Amino acid sequence: MKFIRMSIYIFSLCLVQFLFPSCKKTDPVKPPVNEHDYATDVIITLVNQSNPQDTIISTWSDLDGPGGNSPTISDTLRLVKGKKYNGSITLYNKSKNPIENITNEIIELADEHQFFYTPSSTINSLIVSILDKDSKNLPIGLLFTIDSPISNQDIGLLNVVLSHYDDSPKDGINRSAETDIEIDFPISLQ
Amino acid sequence: MFSRAYLCLWVILFLCFASDIYTQNMRIISIVTQLEKGLANKALSQVSVLIGTKGIRTDINGLGWLTVSKTATYSLKASYPGYVPVQDTLLPGDDTTITIVLKEIKLYQTNKITVNADRNTVYGTATQQIKVISSKELDEHRGQTLGESLNGQLGITTIQTGSSISKPVLRGLHSQRLLISNAGIAQEGQQWGAEHAPEIDILSIGSIHILKGAAGVEYGPGAMGGMIKVEPPSMMDTAGLKGIISSNLMSNNRQGSLSGSLDGATSLYRGVLSLKVQGSVRKAGDMKAASYVLGNTAFTEKNAFISTSYTHNNGIIVKSRFSTFTSELGIFKGSHISNLSDLLLAIERGKPLKEYEFSYAIANPKQYIAHDLWANSMSIPLSENINAEIIHGWQFNDRKEFDAHNLRIPKDSVNALNEALAIPAMKLQLVTQSLDIKFKIQQPIHNITSTFGCSLQDQHNVRSGKVLLIPDYTSLNIGSYILANYIDKSMIYNIGIRYDKKNIDIPALSTPIRKIQDTSLFFDGFSGAAGALWQYDTNIQCTINFGTAWRAPQINELFSNDIHHGTAQFEIGDISLKKEQSFSMDINTIYSEPDFHAECSIYSMWFDNYIVMLPDKEFPTVTVRGTFPTFRYSQTKAIIYGLELMAEYHMNDWSKVTVQTTITKGDDKTNNSPLFQIPANRYQANIHVHKQDFLSIFHDAFAEFGCLFVSTQDRFAPNLDYANPPLGYQLYNISFGGTIHTGYDKYISCTMSANNIFNSDYRDYLSRYRYFSADQGFNLTFRCSYSFSLL
Numbered sequence: 001m002k003f004i005r006m007s008i009y010i011f012s013l014c015l016v017q018f019l020f021p022s023c024k025k026t027d028p029v030k031p032p033v034n035e036h037d038y039a040t041d042v043i044i045t046l047v048n049q050s051n052p053q054d055t056i057i058s059t060w061s062d063l064d065g066p067g068g069n070s071p072t073i074s075d076t077l078r079l080v081k082g083k084k085y086n087g088s089i090t091l092y093n094k095s096k097n098p099i100e101n102i103t104n105e106i107i108e109l110a111d112e113h114q115f116f117y118t119p120s121s122t123i124n125s126l127i128v129s130i131l132d133k134d135s136k137n138l139p140i141g142l143l144f145t146i147d148s149p150i151s152n153q154d155i156g157l158l159n160v161v162l163s164h165y166d167d168s169p170k171d172g173i174n175r176s177a178e179t180d181i182e183i184d185f186p187i188s189l190q
Numbered sequence: 191m192f193s194r195a196y197l198c199l200w201v202i203l204f205l206c207f208a209s210d211i212y213t214q215n216m217r218i219i220s221i222v223t224q225l226e227k228g229l230a231n232k233a234l235s236q237v238s239v240l241i242g243t244k245g246i247r248t249d250i251n252g253l254g255w256l257t258v259s260k261t262a263t264y265s266l267k268a269s270y271p272g273y274v275p276v277q278d279t280l281l282p283g284d285d286t287t288i289t290i291v292l293k294e295i296k297l298y299q300t301n302k303i304t305v306n307a308d309r310n311t312v313y314g315t316a317t318q319q320i321k322v323i324s325s326k327e328l329d330e331h332r333g334q335t336l337g338e339s340l341n342g343q344l345g346i347t348t349i350q351t352g353s354s355i356s357k358p359v360l361r362g363l364h365s366q367r368l369l370i371s372n373a374g375i376a377q378e379g380q381q382w383g384a385e386h387a388p389e390i391d392i393l394s395i396g397s398i399h400i401l402k403g404a405a406g407v408e409y410g411p412g413a414m415g416g417m418i419k420v421e422p423p424s425m426m427d428t429a430g431l432k433g434i435i436s437s438n439l440m441s442n443n444r445q446g447s448l449s450g451s452l453d454g455a456t457s458l459y460r461g462v463l464s465l466k467v468q469g470s471v472r473k474a475g476d477m478k479a480a481s482y483v484l485g486n487t488a489f490t491e492k493n494a495f496i497s498t499s500y501t502h503n504n505g506i507i508v509k510s511r512f513s514t515f516t517s518e519l520g521i522f523k524g525s526h527i528s529n530l531s532d533l534l535l536a537i538e539r540g541k542p543l544k545e546y547e548f549s550y551a552i553a554n555p556k557q558y559i560a561h562d563l564w565a566n567s568m569s570i571p572l573s574e575n576i577n578a579e580i581i582h583g584w585q586f587n588d589r590k591e592f593d594a595h596n597l598r599i600p601k602d603s604v605n606a607l608n609e610a611l612a613i614p615a616m617k618l619q620l621v622t623q624s625l626d627i628k629f630k631i632q633q634p635i636h637n638i639t640s641t642f643g644c645s646l647q648d649q650h651n652v653r654s655g656k657v658l659l660i661p662d663y664t665s666l667n668i669g670s671y672i673l674a675n676y677i678d679k680s681m682i683y684n685i686g687i688r689y690d691k692k693n694i695d696i697p698a699l700s701t702p703i704r705k706i707q708d709t710s711l712f713f714d715g716f717s718g719a720a721g722a723l724w725q726y727d728t729n730i731q732c733t734i735n736f737g738t739a740w741r742a743p744q745i746n747e748l749f750s751n752d753i754h755h756g757t758a759q760f761e762i763g764d765i766s767l768k769k770e771q772s773f774s775m776d777i778n779t780i781y782s783e784p785d786f787h788a789e790c791s792i793y794s795m796w797f798d799n800y801i802v803m804l805p806d807k808e809f810p811t812v813t814v815r816g817t818f819p820t821f822r823y824s825q826t827k828a829i830i831y832g833l834e835l836m837a838e839y840h841m842n843d844w845s846k847v848t849v850q851t852t853i854t855k856g857d858d859k860t861n862n863s864p865l866f867q868i869p870a871n872r873y874q875a876n877i878h879v880h881k882q883d884f885l886s887i888f889h890d891a892f893a894e895f896g897c898l899f900v901s902t903q904d905r906f907a908p909n910l911d912y913a914n915p916p917l918g919y920q921l922y923n924i925s926f927g928g929t930i931h932t933g934y935d936k937y938i939s940c941t942m943s944a945n946n947i948f949n950s951d952y953r954d955y956l957s958r959y960r961y962f963s964a965d966q967g968f969n970l971t972f973r974c975s976y977s978f979s980l981l
Binding site for chain 1: 544814817
């Protein structure tokens, strides 16, 4: 019987920890969760080459990140038919404080990034040409021109893709298997 | 720190007692252990035989010797995992030989009543189907993971993510609907993810019991589809010290593993103290499909356990076991998808974008998982008939997932990059404590045996990192149950009921991305079981079982709100989900003759409020990475039904043929469409040849040839998936092995097996990489173990 008492005693010692389930629950130092790594704001600026007064700015914005509220687009890109525009794209992460300018990071890692601009079928006579080149003379796409056609096409979407190349090499033609950005800007030709 | 100190303590204790081994000399008894097998019994090795407090483990020929007093009466016990333990009395006299015949734990091979009572000592419900995979069977087929080792059992398939992650699927159910218990404790990790495998070291498993059908009454909510019970290796119960060193080598991912264990026992204070320690390491490189390497699928594992048990003469058994599992594994980068158009391009390509070189390196994305389990149990015979059992479990699951996305850090700042890579995108730490108390009436009183029990489980989950898939939570589950078996001449009736309640508390969380209010959820429900077993004659046995089981929604089903990178879906949980309830029916018929055995089971499970993810086509999620299809957790009425057939024919005393068929179907009754991810039908055939002595060197030599045919899953909802289910496939496997006896109780066992011998390029419907690549190609495995006794 002494043995039984002893073994019950030992066992209850094992169980004592059960009474303090919270002793294991040390609150770890949590990194802030109020930031994320992707762009919250993508801004396209277009300047009419023949009329610098004709400047179009459109901002795609999703401050609360994926899910939650749907993203907003500030304006349609309204292009005058038959004109040539100088374009640029800038990216910001406004969920961080201070605001992070992602554009600079893309410039720094230009060899690993490329933008692709694809007009939808209803405005497929619109031509986007990339101006800037990386160290290997391959296009980047932060700076570009848009040739607005003289045609009866009027509205459509401009699909903007930022490909990230770290697993596959950048060749200047093909998209990578890793897309950092894929958004559509509405366009109207007037 | 804690675990290391604990380990040291036990090593010191062990060394103290190992020297205290005593013997008595009166008469020498030779013991022969045999396996009951038709007319000719077969020697069974490694059986532990206990006479009084002394005992031995029989050698390769089923022989052992012990010295006992000629005048005393001893209790005699013999046990071997997967076999019915034998209890008898050794009377005083001059006898020098005892022959013990063991029977497998399978009802059809045994007399009706005795085994039924025995089943009740192991499992409360005596009428349910239980399949035991013995350690010997496991050794012949031990794969890389628990899931892989179970794959091929009747009714079991796996959800595979490369070669390192594998989840068992029993009758189409897995994760939160299938309970996996390790050393008597329900395994609690982050079970909800398809790429979260059970954290159990395959090299530390002694035997596996598969319990089919709802087992919720004895094992609680969660055991809706059944239970996979992983049992540690049996411990020595007689004085001695033994060791095993084993190694596995695999060709496909150039894997090597090494494991060593020491097993000892000594007499101590009118009882036997046993101790077992084991450590194992494993390193594997990138996995190869038929014609290419999958980059970043390497993994490493480091595991150890120490377990101890004390059996007192008066029947009290105290056990304690601490095990630790750590694994670091790479995730194939091509499967970590940024957006939907990338996924569609990857599916169209169907193989990796570039040719990878084989490597052992593990880069991001990767997972780091650690799981510590401390299991304590105590079994106390309160009287001749009644046994009390207390089981306490403590588990710590530490999961870190490292992302590969958006590390937009200039290349010159290597330190900054390394720092960013070293921070997990998601870190989840889950502490689970459980306490189970059971009272069992083991010997029938008025033909009734019964089990009463109650259980308590407390969980704390703490998360950190940028990815907010699930919030912090605490949960408390309390349940109690009663089970009874009524044993008549050729019938057993079984009935059981259980009530559980579960509280989940989620503290408030507020970030610009996510807002969660302070939430407290409460669920409760009844589980029930009723069944009957009818032994028509010595050859035919029928069982019928009805059951109902329930489960509370999982935390991810309630709170998910993010992109799932494996499937490019935006998954949204629903906090108002109700409990899921199942009603099941299972009819099983067994026909058995000495040289022929056949089984047929049909089953059906109806689900009320079956939790499933359904596409919300009207509201796709638009993000900066493009538009993702939105999936919402919702509840439907569902049914899963199926058929399992198996037949085994012994052509002569050294060869047998086995064929088996598994058919599973599932339907969403609310939406009138097939359920997602129900395994395709499988047909299997094996020829097994066995020779007790081969070339007078090899004992227990065997050779096996198996083929597996998997049909194309043609039942699927076309709008739920990006790609149609892959085509069916055939796989051929071959294995052979044997044991070389190098001295008394010293032997070397080797097996060699080749899987997918024709290196076929196949994809399984449940493989998570099927969008991106083919499954594992040809694999040659060599296993070798050396067992020796030191004392």
